[in-house]
Amino acid sequence: MQQCQDSHRAARRTRLSLRYVFACVLLLSSAALPTHAEDGYELWLRYRPVDSPWLERYREVARELIGPGSDAAGSELERAFKGLLAVEVRRAAAVDEDGAIVYGTPESSAAIASLKLDLHALGHDGFLLRQARVKGHSAIIIAGNADAGVLHGAFALLKMMQIRRPLEGLNLASRPRIELRMLDHWDNLDGTIERGYAGASIWDWQKLPGYLSQRYTDYARACASIGINATVLTNVNADSVTLTPAYLKKIAALAQLFRRYGLKVYVTPRFTAPIELGGLKSADPLDPDVKRWWHDKIEEIYRYIPDFGGFLVKANSEGQPGPQDYHRTHADGANMFADLLAPHSGMVIWRAFVYGSHEGDRVKQAYEEFAPLDGQFHDNVLVQVKNGPLDFQPREPVHPLFGAMPKTPLALEVQITKEYLGFATHLVYLGTLYQEVLHFDTQARGAGSTVANIIDGSLEGHVHSAMAGVSNVGADRNWTGSIFDQANWYAFGRLAWDPTLSARDIADEWLRMTFSNDPRFLTPVLAMMMGSREAAVDYMTPLGLTHLMAAGHHYGPGAWQELASRAQWNPPYYHRAAADGIGFDRTQSGSDAVAQYSKPIAGEFTDVASTPESYLLWFHHLPWDYRLKSGDSLWDEIVMHYTRGVVAVQGMRATWAEQRDFVDAERFDEVSAFLAIQEQEAQWWRDATLAYFQSISKRPFPRGYAPPAQSLKDYEAINVPYAPGNPGWTAAPFKHQ
Numbered sequence: 064m065q066q067c068q069d070s071h072r073a074a075r076r077t078r079l080s081l082r083y084v085f086a087c088v089l090l091l092s093s094a095a096l097p098t099h100a101e102d103g104y105e106l107w108l109r110y111r112p113v114d115s116p117w118l119e120r121y122r123e124v125a126r127e128l129i130g131p132g133s134d135a136a137g138s139e140l141e142r143a144f145k146g147l148l149a150v151e152v153r154r155a156a157a158v159d160e161d162g163a164i165v166y167g168t169p170e171s172s173a174a175i176a177s178l179k180l181d182l183h184a185l186g187h188d189g190f191l192l193r194q195a196r197v198k199g200h201s202a203i204i205i206a207g208n209a210d211a212g213v214l215h216g217a218f219a220l221l222k223m224m225q226i227r228r229p230l231e232g233l234n235l236a237s238r239p240r241i242e243l244r245m246l247d248h249w250d251n252l253d254g255t256i257e258r259g260y261a262g263a264s265i266w267d268w269q270k271l272p273g274y275l276s277q278r279y280t281d282y283a284r285a286c287a288s289i290g291i292n293a294t295v296l297t298n299v300n301a302d303s304v305t306l307t308p309a310y311l312k313k314i315a316a317l318a319q320l321f322r323r324y325g326l327k328v329y330v331t332p333r334f335t336a337p338i339e340l341g342g343l344k345s346a347d348p349l350d351p352d353v354k355r356w357w358h359d360k361i362e363e364i365y366r367y368i369p370d371f372g373g374f375l376v377k378a379n380s381e382g383q384p385g386p387q388d389y390h391r392t393h394a395d396g397a398n399m400f401a402d403l404l405a406p407h408s409g410m411v412i413w414r415a416f417v418y419g420s421h422e423g424d425r426v427k428q429a430y431e432e433f434a435p436l437d438g439q440f441h442d443n444v445l446v447q448v449k450n451g452p453l454d455f456q457p458r459e460p461v462h463p464l465f466g467a468m469p470k471t472p473l474a475l476e477v478q479i480t481k482e483y484l485g486f487a488t489h490l491v492y493l494g495t496l497y498q499e500v501l502h503f504d505t506q507a508r509g510a511g512s513t514v515a516n517i518i519d520g521s522l523e524g525h526v527h528s529a530m531a532g533v534s535n536v537g538a539d540r541n542w543t544g545s546i547f548d549q550a551n552w553y554a555f556g557r558l559a560w561d562p563t564l565s566a567r568d569i570a571d572e573w574l575r576m577t578f579s580n581d582p583r584f585l586t587p588v589l590a591m592m593m594g595s596r597e598a599a600v601d602y603m604t605p606l607g608l609t610h611l612m613a614a615g616h617h618y619g620p621g622a623w624q625e626l627a628s629r630a631q632w633n634p635p636y637y638h639r640a641a642a643d644g645i646g647f648d649r650t651q652s653g654s655d656a657v658a659q660y661s662k663p664i665a666g667e668f669t670d671v672a673s674t675p676e677s678y679l680l681w682f683h684h685l686p687w688d689y690r691l692k693s694g695d696s697l698w699d700e701i702v703m704h705y706t707r708g709v710v711a712v713q714g715m716r717a718t719w720a721e722q723r724d725f726v727d728a729e730r731f732d733e734v735s736a737f738l739a740i741q742e743q744e745a746q747w748w749r750d751a752t753l754a755y756f757q758s759i760s761k762r763p764f765p766r767g768y769a770p771p772a773q774s775l776k777d778y779e780a781i782n783v784p785y786a787p788g789n790p791g792w793t794a795a796p797f798k799h800q
């Protein structure tokens with residue numbers, strides 16, 4: 064017995080010293096190599112070596128790996144430990160030393176099964192992370208009911224190491240509060256992206272299904288690391304070709320790869336596909352031939368992709384076809400798909416962003432069309448509502464449909480790509496925007512009826528729930544067009560998993576993983592991120608102003624533009640600046656859009672005194688001399704906000720300039736250059752917009768505030784014909800702003 068223990072100890076010593084030698088070799092070889100260029104490709108999964116004393120602490124817990132072997136969680140742990148701890152972690156069949164990481168589901172891992180853990184509450188995607196003793200040895204358990212849950216748990220453990228959290232006494236159970244955490248790609252089949260600022264589409268359709276780029280795997284890893292479990296591959300402005308067999312094969316190849324990472328694919332069906340592909344005369348959702356066509360198509364899709372997620376549909380909006388073309392309702396259209404998808408557990412996500420034909424105040428249209436349909440949608444339909452009633456503006460009040468359709472599960476749609484927020488070069492952290500929306504209390508069922516509680520299904524007891532983000536991912540090496548835009552992808556995923564998380568905590572963990580754990584870096588840069596969205600609101604659309612962007616591409620200011628054929632599509636419609644004042648009266652004396660909110664909220668927004676100043680001109684038309692809470696006149700405050708926005712960006716530049724010692728040259732320089740562009744453009748926004756408003760207000764600039772550098776005419780003459788993100792603009796049959 065004694066002999067046996069001795070030889071065991073000796074073997075362990077040899078193993079340890081071999082591991083030590085291996086670790087040294089790894090460290091030395093990495094020190095000898097030129098530093099790996101930090102081009103942003105690795106996102107927040109960089110796994111750079113941990114420094115002392117954390118390195119020693121973490122090495123203690125990651126000596127051997129016990130789990131299924133060929134799964135995504137295991138590969139990620141191996142890859143990460145090699146980077147973080149500079150050790151090749153040993154695979155073992157069973158726990159035989161301290162520092163075991165035991166992972167898997169009760170089905171995939173005998174070791175997990177033998178622990179008889181109660182995993183009931185974790186659902187499909189949740190995980191348990193716990194320090195325990197297994198066979199007398201200290202171990203970390205990563206357990207879930209499905210591989211996806213285990214993978215999320217593995218990423219959670221790796222995050223703790225990346226952000227230097229102690230693992231002693233670890234005991235964490237987490238399950239997502241939202242069922243579908245979905246990225247919506249507005250990617251066209253020709254490789255362009257509607258509102259994309261990070262290059263071409265990552266889907267290389269022409270080479271699929273034969274060639275599967277490494278990028279697809281890394282995309283899926285990134286999604287899984289933040290809990291995203293659904294991806295809509297194609298633009299909501301849909302193309303029937305997506306549903307042809309050639310493309311279904313391409314989609315199936317992606318679906319197969321993504322399956323390993325718990326990521327399901329969805330596509331956007333074009334409502335008139337039965338006409339365009341099937342040669343039918345109609346696409347009427349109640350027509351039996353149309354239903355039969357869709358039935359056969361859906362069956363075909365599931366033959367290619369057995370776990371296909373379902374459809375995301377934009378109908379009767381901005382020129383897209385839909386059921387109303389046949390005098391049917393949105394519910395008729397959605398239910399047709401829903402019934403055919405239901406046998407396969409597929410879902411329909413039907414968008415409430417309807418815009419085009421409506422006369423009157425545009426922000427009222429979605430509510431008017433959808434609220435009366437509450438209760439008519441079948442069980443596997445979610446109605447997807449943008450965060451605000453207009454269109455992803457720098458700031459909007461919450462969409463009044465939240466709280467107004469209690470019988471329908473509502474999904475929240477936010478934009479991650481920054482169509483209206485300066486594209487890829489402006490540093491605007493959107494975690495704070497998402498949080499503002501999620502925390503907003505609609506008071507639909509009294510206090511506590513937050514958007515978060517509505518969309519996670521808890522307020523009304525819905526089974527299905529979803530949150531979608533319009534993706535900012537493209538083929539650029541850094542994925543999102545800029546390093547800081549990666550934070551918006553990250554924040555979206557984290558909040559979709561748990562909408563109660565704080566935007567600050569999320570930014571903090573993202574910064575630690577992406578750049579550095581050094582507090583001298585974290586404190587100022589975190590503050591910079593947290594203030595960045597308010598800065599953009601200030602230099603673009605402060606005090607509830609909205610949609611002042613140039614037409615079409617939405618790049619830069621255009622408050623004066625009246626290029627679109629309908630007044631409703633032009634900025635002057637929204638700001639209503641005139642000799643008597645500025646702002647849109649949405650109270651009873653105006654469009655009465657306030658009436659779409661719950662009573663207490665409608666009351667708050669109706670009374671100018673109780674309307675938050677951040678929404679002031681969204682709801683009220685006020686004289687230029689109206690006094691704000693500060694005591695300053697409205698005109699003066701407008702000038703001050705625009706100026707404050709520019710000053711804030713100058714401050715961001717100064718903050719970043721101090722970070723050279725903490726960031727590699729490549730990423731440091733890119734961020735610096737982009738901030739310089741942002742400052743110029745913030746100044747352009749301020750000067751151009753104020754030059755225009757002053758031509759109407761006829762008020763002087765308050766003392767100490769510089770007038771615009773150029774004349775209004777000069778700003779009006781600026782034209783940017785090829786601004787990105789607007790493919791097919793001139794060719795599109797529908798011309799919106």
Ligand code: GCW
Pocket residue numbers: 249257258299300377381416454455482
């Ligand atoms: O934000 C607007 C965009 C359109 C987009 C539309 C939508 C996909 O300007 O490009 O189209 O919203 O959400 O459907």
